[in-house]
Amino acid sequence: xxxxxxxxxxxxxxxxxxxxxxxxxxxxxxxxxxxxxxxxxxxxxxxxxxxxxxxxxxxxxxxxxxxxxxxxxxxxxxxxxxxxxxxxxxxxxxxxxxxxxxxxxxxxxxxxxxxxxxxxxxxxxxxxxxxxxxxxxxxxxxxxxxxxxxxxxxxxxxxxxxxxxxxxxxxxxxxxxxxxxxxxxxxxxxxxxxxxxxxxxxxxxxxxxxxxxxxxxxxxxxxxxxxxxxxxxxxxxxxxxxxxxxxxxxxxxxxxxxxxxxxxxxxxxxxxxxxxxxxxxxxxxxxxxxxxxxxxxxxxxxxxxxxxxxxxxxxxxxxxxxxxxxxxxxxxxxxxxxxxxxxxxxxxxxxxxxxxxxxxxxxxxxxxxxxxxxxxxxxxxxxxxxxxxxxxxxxxxxxxxxxxxxxxxxxxxxxxxxxxxxxxxxxxxxxxxxxxx
Ligand code: MEV
Numbered sequence: 001x002x003x004x005x006x007x008x009x010x011x012x013x014x015x016x017x018x019x020x021x022x023x024x025x026x027x028x029x030x031x032x033x034x035x036x037x038x039x040x041x042x043x044x045x046x047x048x049x050x051x052x053x054x055x056x057x058x059x060x061x062x063x064x065x066x067x068x069x070x071x072x073x074x075x076x077x078x079x080x081x082x083x084x085x086x087x088x089x090x091x092x093x094x095x096x097x098x099x100x101x102x103x104x105x106x107x108x109x110x111x112x113x114x115x116x117x118x119x120x121x122x123x124x125x126x127x128x129x130x131x132x133x134x135x136x137x138x139x140x141x142x143x144x145x146x147x148x149x150x151x152x153x154x155x156x157x158x159x160x161x162x163x164x165x166x167x168x169x170x171x172x173x174x175x176x177x178x179x180x181x182x183x184x185x186x187x188x189x190x191x192x193x194x195x196x197x198x199x200x201x202x203x204x205x206x207x208x209x210x211x212x213x214x215x216x217x218x219x220x221x222x223x224x225x226x227x228x229x230x231x232x233x234x235x236x237x238x239x240x241x242x243x244x245x246x247x248x249x250x251x252x253x254x255x256x257x258x259x260x261x262x263x264x265x266x267x268x269x270x271x272x273x274x275x276x277x278x279x280x281x282x283x284x285x286x287x288x289x290x291x292x293x294x295x296x297x298x299x300x301x302x303x304x305x306x307x308x309x310x311x312x313x314x315x316x317x318x319x320x321x322x323x324x325x326x327x328x329x330x331x332x333x334x335x336x337x338x339x340x341x342x343x344x345x346x347x348x349x350x351x352x353x354x355x356x357x358x359x360x361x362x363x364x365x366x367x368x369x370x371x372x373x374x375x376x377x378x379x380x381x382x383x384x385x386x387x388x389x390x391x392x393x394x395x396x397x398x399x400x401x402x403x404x405x406x407x408x409x410x411x412x413x414x415x416x417x418x419x420x421x422x423x424x425x426x427x428x429x430x431x432x433x434x435x436x437x
Contacts, residue, residue, distance in 0.1 A: 008054055016056055033057075047344065063290060063347055065354070066091035070103025071236075071369050078370055079351035080286035085394035087282045090377035091370060101240040104372065106365035111182075112158060112231035113334055115190045117175035117198045117223045123216030125164055128173065131211070131218075132162040135204045139175075143196045150189055155182040157193060173218070175201070178231070183360040185293060185336030187225055194223035227300045229332045230308065234361075236368040237328035238376070245325060256325055258383035259318065263327075266314035273314050276375065277306055280315055280329065283374030287367045291355070292341030292348030298333060305332045316375045329372040333364045392422035399427045409434050 002022040010018065016034055024030040037057045039045040049055040066088050067077040078095075080088050098104060121128055140147075140157055147156045158178040165172040175197055179190050198220040205217045245259075246252030266276035281299065288295045306315050316329045337360050341348050352358065355366060381387050396417055400410050409431060416430055 012049065012056060015054060019056070044346070047346075051341070051344070061289070063351075064088040066095055066370070066373075068092065068095040068099050069366075069369060069373070070095075070099050071365060072106055073103065076356075076366060077354055078287060078366060079290040079354050080283070080370070081289040081347075082282065082286035084282060085398060086391050087286060087374065089390070089394060090381075091283055091286075091373050094373035094377040094380075097376075098238050098240075098373070101238070101244060104236055104238055104369045106234060106236045106368060108361050108364060109233040109235055109330070110231045111180060111361065113179045113181055113186055113190060113225065113229055114231065115177050115179065115194045115223070115225035117177070117194055117201060118221045119173055119175070119198070119201065119218045120171040120221060121173050121216060121218040122171050123211065123214045125166070127210050127214060128218070129162060131205065131208055132175075134208075135200065136160060138204065139197050139200050142200045143193045146189065146192045146196060150181065150184075153182045155180040155184075155186075155189075160197065181336075181360075183337045184339045185297075185334055185360075187294070187297070188339075190225040191223065194225065198223040227297045227334070228304045229301050229334045230305055231332075232334050232364075233330060233332050234364040234368045235328060235330045236365065236372045237326060238372065239324060239326040242320060242323045242325045255380075255383070256320055259379055260320060262379050262383050263314060263316060263318040267317070268313070270312040273306065273312050276379075277303070277315050279378040280371040280375045282378075283370035283372075284331070284333075284367055287363075287370045288335070290348070290351040291335070291337070291363060291367075292345050292351075293335050293363075294340075298335070301332050301334060305330075316372060327372070327376060329368055329375065331364075331368045331371060333367055335360050335363045335367065337363050389421070393417065396422050396427065399424060400431075403428065403431055405431060 004018065004022075007015065007018070016031055020030050034057045037060065039048070039058065045058075048058055061081045061083050063079060063081050065077050065079055069076040069078050078091070080091065082088065139160055143157065150156050156179070158180055160178075161176045163174040163176045165174055175194075177190075177194060177197065179186060179193070181189055201218055202220055205211050211217050242256050243249060243252050245255045266273045281302065284298065284302070285295045288298050302315065303312075306312055315331060316327065318328075319326045336342060337352060337358055342352060343349070355363070358366060378387065381390055396413065397410075399422075400413055405413065412434060413427065413430055417426075420426065
């Protein structure tokens with residue numbers, strides 16, 4: 001294993017040669033595999049190379065589609081980029097199930113995003129409050145060149161508040177800033193505004209007489225948006241008479257009872273809530289990725305929201321009143337449909353076209369629905385057949401691929417496992433038997 005300086009300055013081939021020599025010498029196929037994933041369209045490859053740094057190849061994920069999603073009376077085929085088997089099948093199944101039961105209804109509960117100027121100040125709080133009030137309009141005015149375009153699109157800075165955090169941390173104050181970024185995710189816009197606020201704050205403080213007399217000046221520590229966006233919130237819901245949830249009245253009642261209990265367990269038991277919400281994120285992340293959004297930001301924000309009451313809990317909820325079953329989710333989602341990858345990555349552009357060029361609000365609705373559908377399908381399986389039946393059926397192809405099964409073996413295996421439970425060892429046994437024949 002070797003160190004190197006100036007790795008980023010090497011050409012792509014030089015980087016691969018260096019890695020092959022120093023890290024992959026016992027992996028002779030390395031170069032072939034890396035190059036196998038290059039796109040023969042040079043312009044397209046260059047585009048992908050330039051999304052990030054030190055690129056050596058492309059990393060594929062399947063892009064699938066879950067059709068039949070009726071959301072607020074409109075039909076969608078939802079693009080999903082995900083490697084896990086059965087996620088898209090589960091989404092499609094849930095979509096179809098709710099299609100003739102009114103579909104999914106959604107509501108945007110807010111679109112506000114947040115960022116902070118975190119700063120230290122040792123002097124008197126009253127002095128700082130007076131100073132802040134005197135410069136507040138200047139803080140906003142000096143971001144004029146940054147906010148001009150956003151304001152034309154209906155967004156901009158909503159408010160700036162001074163927050164005293166000194167009880168939690170000595171000398172620590174914040175400018176708590178709220179933004180509307182319309183169809184942009186807005187990270188660059190928000191961070192640019194915040195950095196300008198920080199500069200204005202320090203510059204104005206330098207010539208503020210009371211600070212000079214006091215000998216203490218605000219010192220900016222950092223300026224950054226928050227990925228916690230409880231004010232950028234969407235709700236999605238399905239509902240139907242309980243009688244539609246089973247073939248017979250008895251089956252429906254049993255299902256409702258077990259399903260409801262499963263959701264209540266996820267509400268009060270963090271161990272279960274984490275897995276429950278992971279299933280929701282199977283759907284959410286797949287749409288977030290397919291539409292070129294930042295899944296790390298979404299993940300961080302969603303899980304923080306799931307802990308907002310001090311204990312990690314379920315993102316979905318259920319109620320049964322007057323024989324009406326209602327199942328819903330509330331998700332904080334900071335998504336964009338312009339800027340970032342959305343105008344660069346050809347498959348992201350295609351996903352946006354598939355969704356009929358949604359606004360950010362529409363994409364929030366669609367993504368929340370994908371999460372709710374995923375959770376419905378997962379909990380449905382869990383409280384009825386168990387998750388492994390469907391999961392292992394989908395996983396069968398992965399196992400067959402792993403053992404390089406040919407077309408005939410695949411066909412026979414699929415037939416055989418229509419009536420047998422898929423396990424790793426059962427697949428191997430079957431393949432051995434077929435190969436011995
Ligand atoms: C697997 O990726 C997701 C599930 O575990 C979710 C859940 O348990 O609700 C099936």
